[in-house]
Amino acid sequence: MASETIQFNIKEGVAYITLNRPNVFNSFNREMSLAFQSALDHCAENPEVRAIYLTGEGKAFCAGQDLQEAMDPNMPSITQIVEEHYNPIILKIRNIEKPIVVAVNGVAAGAGANIALAADVVVAKASVKFIQAFSAIGLIPDSGGTFMLPRLVGWQKASALMMLGDRVEAAEAEQMGMIYKCLDDEVFESESKKLVVKLANMPTKALGFTKRLMNASFTNNLEQQLTLEGETQTQAAATNDFAEGVNAFLEKRKPVFKGN
Numbered sequence: 001m002a003s004e005t006i007q008f009n010i011k012e013g014v015a016y017i018t019l020n021r022p023n024v025f026n027s028f029n030r031e032m033s034l035a036f037q038s039a040l041d042h043c044a045e046n047p048e049v050r051a052i053y054l055t056g057e058g059k060a061f062c063a064g065q066d067l068q069e070a071m072d073p074n075m076p077s078i079t080q081i082v083e084e085h086y087n088p089i090i091l092k093i094r095n096i097e098k099p100i101v102v103a104v105n106g107v108a109a110g111a112g113a114n115i116a117l118a119a120d121v122v123v124a125k126a127s128v129k130f131i132q133a134f135s136a137i138g139l140i141p142d143s144g145g146t147f148m149l150p151r152l153v154g155w156q157k158a159s160a161l162m163m164l165g166d167r168v169e170a171a172e173a174e175q176m177g178m179i180y181k182c183l184d185d186e187v188f189e190s191e192s193k194k195l196v197v198k199l200a201n202m203p204t205k206a207l208g209f210t211k212r213l214m215n216a217s218f219t220n221n222l223e224q225q226l227t228l229e230g231e232t233q234t235q236a237a238a239t240n241d242f243a244e245g246v247n248a249f250l251e252k253r254k255p256v257f258k259g260n
Helices: 030-045 078-095 111-117 133-137 145-153 155-164 170-175 185-200 204-216 222-237 240-250
Strands: 006-011 014-019 051-056 060-062 100-104 107-109 121-125 129-131 167-169 181-183
Touching: 006 030, 014 030, 014 185, 030 078, 051 060, 051 185, 060 111, 078 111, 078 204, 100 111, 100 185, 107 111, 111 129, 111 145, 121 170, 121 185, 129 170, 133 155, 145 155, 167 170, 170 181, 181 185, 185 204, 204 222, 204 240
Parallel strands: 014 051, 051 100, 060 107, 100 121, 107 129, 121 181
Antiparallel strands: 006 014, 129 167
16 A cells, blocks of 8 residues: 555544545556555455545546556556456445545546545535546546446436536536535535544444445345345344444433444
């Protein structure tokens, strides 16, 4: 994970990950892609981490792929970039059973937009724009874009956004259900960090189970989903956090959850 392209630190149960190539709007090259994957792996394995906060350094969140690298014959091919960089990133984001907040601090384009949309909770500055930038250079939306976007905003809207490459302002993104919340620029950092700290102090084992169930709902029918809910609820009821939550309710006090 040793790389200047990713800033990483853990504080009070939250892992803070910052994409750090501001001179190229945090576009992904191979080094940053692999460092980001390593950071996500560390978050998954470290019991100290109970929630994850992802943002970008500088004016942009992420402009997608570094096209200069993509066109260099001595660097990974487009096939390698998709299979070794973006696909693993999306799968790690979805499979880490800890809440992930993406705080979109600036433009999110191409793979940058779709990485954000794969997270559990997405907030954005009011000044932010989301762009499915692929069609402008003759490519298709990758990084899970064709999977996530139609489920977030509906078939027609997603199809038009991906084909036309329209710029979507944060307020509109919230209105159409693409993101959770649009925040005024002045309070964006404080409010987004307050949100991830709140999640880190919740019963994060149950939040992880919720994420597992949402993933399963992509392929399960209703009967299968109900069965899985029952099985998973049994697991949740066996956690210390469930006992703490019930006791705190009965004792009329604030619960202290530990994520186990």
